[in-house]
Amino acid sequence: MIELTYRDALRKALADAMTEDPSVILIGEEVGRYGGAYGVTKDLIREFGPERVIDTPISEPSIVGAAVGAAMTGLRPVAELMYVDFIGMTMDQLGNQAAKIRYMFGGQIGVPMVLRTQGGTGRSAGAQHSQSLEAYVMHTPGLRLAMPATVADAYHLLRQALRRPDPVVFIEHKALYTMKETVDLDAEPLPWGRAAVRREGGDLVIVTYSRQLHYVMDAANRLAEQGVEATVIDLRTLNPLDFDTIRERVNAVGRAMVVSEGVMTAGVAAELAARISEECFDYLEDPVVRVAGEDIPISVSVALETGSVPGPGLIAETALRLTGKRAAA
Amino acid sequence: MTNTSPIERTGERPGASNSRLPEFYRTMRRIRTFEERVGELFVRGQSAGSMLHLSIGEEAAAAGVSAAMRPQDTFTTHHRGHGIFLARGAEPARMMAEIGGKEAGYCHGKGGSMHIADMGLGHLGANAIVGGGIPAVVGAGLSARHHASGAVSIAFFGDGATGQGVLYESMNMAALWGLPVVFVCINNQYGMGTRIDQATANTALHERAAAFGLEAMSVDGIDVEVVADAARTLVEGARAGRPGFLAISCYRFYGHARKDKSPYRDEAEETAGRLRDPVGHARARLIETGLAAQAELDAVDADVAAEMDATIDFTIAATEPPLASMFRDVYAPDEPEPEPVRTRIDRVLARD
Ligand SMILES: Cc1ncc(C[n+]2csc(CCOP(=O)(O)OP(=O)(O)O)c2C)c(N)n1
Ligand SMILES: [Mg+2]
Numbered sequence: 305m306i307e308l309t310y311r312d313a314l315r316k317a318l319a320d321a322m323t324e325d326p327s328v329i330l331i332g333e334e335v336g337r338y339g340g341a342y343g344v345t346k347d348l349i350r351e352f353g354p355e356r357v358i359d360t361p362i363s364e365p366s367i368v369g370a371a372v373g374a375a376m377t378g379l380r381p382v383a384e385l386m387y388v389d390f391i392g393m394t395m396d397q398l399g400n401q402a403a404k405i406r407y408m409f410g411g412q413i414g415v416p417m418v419l420r421t422q423g424g425t426g427r428s429a430g431a432q433h434s435q436s437l438e439a440y441v442m443h444t445p446g447l448r449l450a451m452p453a454t455v456a457d458a459y460h461l462l463r464q465a466l467r468r469p470d471p472v473v474f475i476e477h478k479a480l481y482t483m484k485e486t487v488d489l490d491a492e493p494l495p496w497g498r499a500a501v502r503r504e505g506g507d508l509v510i511v512t513y514s515r516q517l518h519y520v521m522d523a524a525n526r527l528a529e530q531g532v533e534a535t536v537i538d539l540r541t542l543n544p545l546d547f548d549t550i551r552e553r554v555n556a557v558g559r560a561m562v563v564s565e566g567v568m569t570a571g572v573a574a575e576l577a578a579r580i581s582e583e584c585f586d587y588l589e590d591p592v593v594r595v596a597g598e599d600i601p602i603s604v605s606v607a608l609e610t611g612s613v614p615g616p617g618l619i620a621e622t623a624l625r626l627t628g629k630r631a632a633a
Numbered sequence: 634m635t636n637t638s639p640i641e642r643t644g645e646r647p648g649a650s651n652s653r654l655p656e657f658y659r660t661m662r663r664i665r666t667f668e669e670r671v672g673e674l675f676v677r678g679q680s681a682g683s684m685l686h687l688s689i690g691e692e693a694a695a696a697g698v699s700a701a702m703r704p705q706d707t708f709t710t711h712h713r714g715h716g717i718f719l720a721r722g723a724e725p726a727r728m729m730a731e732i733g734g735k736e737a738g739y740c741h742g743k744g745g746s747m748h749i750a751d752m753g754l755g756h757l758g759a760n761a762i763v764g765g766g767i768p769a770v771v772g773a774g775l776s777a778r779h780h781a782s783g784a785v786s787i788a789f790f791g792d793g794a795t796g797q798g799v800l801y802e803s804m805n806m807a808a809l810w811g812l813p814v815v816f817v818c819i820n821n822q823y824g825m826g827t828r829i830d831q832a833t834a835n836t837a838l839h840e841r842a843a844a845f846g847l848e849a850m851s852v853d854g855i856d857v858e859v860v861a862d863a864a865r866t867l868v869e870g871a872r873a874g875r876p877g878f879l880a881i882s883c884y885r886f887y888g889h890a891r892k893d894k895s896p897y898r899d900e901a902e903e904t905a906g907r908l909r910d911p912v913g914h915a916r917a918r919l920i921e922t923g924l925a926a927q928a929e930l931d932a933v934d935a936d937v938a939a940e941m942d943a944t945i946d947f948t949i950a951a952t953e954p955p956l957a958s959m960f961r962d963v964y965a966p967d968e969p970e971p972e973p974v975r976t977r978i979d980r981v982l983a984r985d
Contacts, residue, residue: 337897338826361796361832362763362824390762428682428734430745432761568974591981599971600963604681604745605734607953618975625982 305488311481313455314344314420316489317462318382322352325380328466331358332367332384332420341386342422342481364390368397368419372471375417376405380466388423388437388475395440402471403446415471418462424515424565425602425613426479434602434609436514436566441473442542442575448472449542453517455485457500457540460493468496477515497544501553505533507627508559511550511576513539516563516614523620532627542572547579554580555587561595561623565613568596595622653700655925657857658915659933660699661692664716665912666934666941667725671715671732671746675891679949681734683891684761685746688716690886693911694819695720697860698787698879701868705784707755707773709766711791712747713819714759721754729944735951742954743962757786763824764790764797767816771803774812774876785813785871793824796832801845807876808846815871816842816878817864819854821885822906826897842878854883855909884909 308316322328330336330345330352336359339346349357360367364385371383385391391398398419406414425434441449450465450472452458458476465472494500502517503524512520517538524534535553539546554560560580564573573594580592598612668687674680688695691713699720702708710717715732719725723739731738732746739749747761757773760766766788773786794800795818807814818838822829829836839849848870852863860881867877884906888895895903919925960970 334825334827341825359827359831361827362793363796363798365798393762427684428745429684430682430747430761431743432748432765433684568977593978593981594974595978596974598959598974600959601743603734603743603954603959604748605742605954606681607734607956608742608959611956612959614974622978622982625978 305486307484307486308455310455310458310483311344313459314462317459321463321466328380329356330382331371333360333362333386335384364393365397368394371417372397372402372415375415376413380416382418382420385421387433388421389432389435391437391440399444403444414469416469417471418465419473422476422478424477424479425609428604428606430604431601438475439566439571442572451475451514453514453538456487459489464496479515497541497546499546499549500538500540502538503536505535506557507532508561508623509535509553509557510561510563511537512563516565519616520563520619522616526620527623551583554584558587558589561593561626563614563619564596566597567599568594569599571596590626593622593626595619652924654915654919657696658919660696660720661912662934662937664692664695664719665689666937667719670941670945674945679733681745685891686713687887688713690884691819691821692716693854693857693860694881697857698817698864700861701864705782707757707784708787709757709769710759710789712761717789718756726944726947729948730951733948735948736954737951764794764799767800768803770814771806774814777813785868787815787817789817792820792829795838804842804845804847811874812876813871814876815867818880820880820882823885825889838880839878848875848877851880854881855911855914857911857915
């Protein structure tokens with residue numbers, strides 16, 4: 305058992321993968337000498353040298369595109385996009401190239417690369433540095449998508465991503481880097497693509513991922529004090545999506561809520577709610593409720609920033625109302 | 634094509650009698666002091682976040698280029714744009730309030746340091762996407778020509794933006810169409826921890842602009858008069874349909890943002906870099922040429938310090954934007970605002 309931060313776990317996953325597999329390289333802005341904008345790649349350039357830890361100019365489309373070409377020719381690149389907000393700049397390389405090469409070329413070759421990036425609110429970083437854009441990725445067939453919420457998953461999901469045959473977009477949350485956990489990294493991890501049931505309860509199922517897991521767990525503890533027990537599902541990967549676990553739990557409990565930091569309209573929560581409504585219809589006692597980000601850009605003002613994404617208060621309140629056991633005000 | 638080296642341009646200062654140096658000095662001092670107060674706002678925990686990029690060391694770029702601009706001219710800036718905006722006439726208190734994320738700020742606390750703008754002053758917006766504001770000046774150039782407004786549009790960006798393809802697309806369009814546009818690259822030697830020569834094999838940045846057919850110059854940003862002179866040539870050239878590019882070499886005195894202590898560069902380099910001080914240079918020159926006495930300059934400094942101190946008080950006293958304002962300005966004022974998540978949840982849960 306060791307105590308690690310989310311950041312350290314990511315760093316260790318990269319270092320272990322690089323030690324084990326000489327074809328793994330890192331490429332991105334400030335990943336080398338600077339050690340990564342959020343410190344994830346700190347000192348890896350010292351350990352593995354500038355041939356494998358490659359600092360680039362500020363050229364996102366070509367960083368991702370170079371990773372695609374490297375992946376097609378025998379390397380296993382981990383490209384870093386400093387903020388997920390820059391994904392739009394790379395969307396051709398990601399969406400038209402990385403995602404479609406296996407398919408367009410009739411299965412001749414895959415693109416086994418990882419695109420590491422981070423997103424979310426929590427630093428007053430403003431409208432262009434605080435978004436949750438996972439829906440862009442989830443909406444693109446051919447891309448896998450992992451979003452770790454815990455320290456152990458930061459490690460294991462990144463190690464697993466680096467063994468996958470297809471491009472994986474790996475989105476960290478900027479508010480989680482300093483989170484600490486005591487973990488046993490030798491314990492067998494859940495397999496790639498499996499959701500984790502973080503809590504069991506018979507009153508409702510809350511499906512979530514990334515940082516919102518912590519808000520949901522906090523809310524679930526408050527709910528328990530009021531006699532409402534929630535099952536909490538942490539998706540871990542959004543593609544592959546472990547809908548079997550969701551279906552099984554929702555069918556057993558009969559009530560579901562989906563929580564996501566991304567904007568509500570046409571977001572990940574929308575997809576999940578639609579699918580639960582379709583597939584679990586006969587078992588649902590109430591409509592599926594989404595708690596998600598407001599359909600607005602993120603402000604630099606702390607008040608507006610925190611007000612525009614779900615927090616434990618709104619999650620708990622909504623769950624209470626959904627279960628019809630709202631405490632008398 | 635004018636590819637003028639810093640050395641060649643040094644002789645071209647205007648005569649002392651019609652010198653604008655006293656005015657430039659004041660502008661640069663205001664920028665320097667404002668940026669110092671931004672640092673203070675952060676230390677006092679009153680800024681919205683730590684992503685605050687100070688333009689200390691780059692004052693001559695802001696003051697010199699701004700001096701060549703006319704009221705109808707428009708511009709975009711990068712994330713290190715406080716100084717440029719101040720030089721164009723911004724009210725420092727409203728800027729500081731924006732940096733504090735307050736309602737009284739230029740963008741009502743929504744934008745912050747990296748997204749400050751004021752259409753009234755021709756500021757089409759600062760940008761947190763490196764290179765993100767560059768192509769807008771091509772459009773503004775088309776617009777100026779369409780409306781025969783005589784306006785020039787200027788993109789200010791850092792050396793780091795020379796890594797972005799969008800710069801080259803924009804330079805090509807501007808040259809191809811002969812637009813009233815100037816690209817101003819403030820080369821402070823670093824993009825975060827990456828030194829310019831670690832980001833490009835050819836650091837003579839004006840050469841690539843010249844290759845597209847732009848009027849291109851590189852100048853030393855220690856001397857505001859040299860910058861102003863080059864900018865005047867290029868901006869007036871652009872007004873006449875010959876778009877330009879100006880690289881201004883300077884040194885980023887401090888870390889990239891407030892939390893960066895620049896561990897990637899050594900102290901000797903920083904000490905030498907901070908000697909390339911455009912404010913100190915202008916001050917020495919004013920005294921040496923007899924344009925101003927030490928005491929007069931001290932009085933300017935004191936005056937500016939009082940003005941900028943007040944911006945902190947203003948910001949601390951200012952109120953947070955009201956929560957409901959988050960839905961405002963996603964769309965035009967007469968359009969319906971996005972429906973709050975709570976309202977949507979209420980509707981779902983309203984059924985019995
Ligand atoms: C598209 C994009 N990529 C990366 C970043 C992260 N980033 C912010 S500022 C910066 C360095 C910019 O350097 P430069 O253009 O020289 O401007 P300076 O900070 O030196 O003023 C980087 C890499 C960003 N904001 N946008
Ligand atoms: Mg720079």
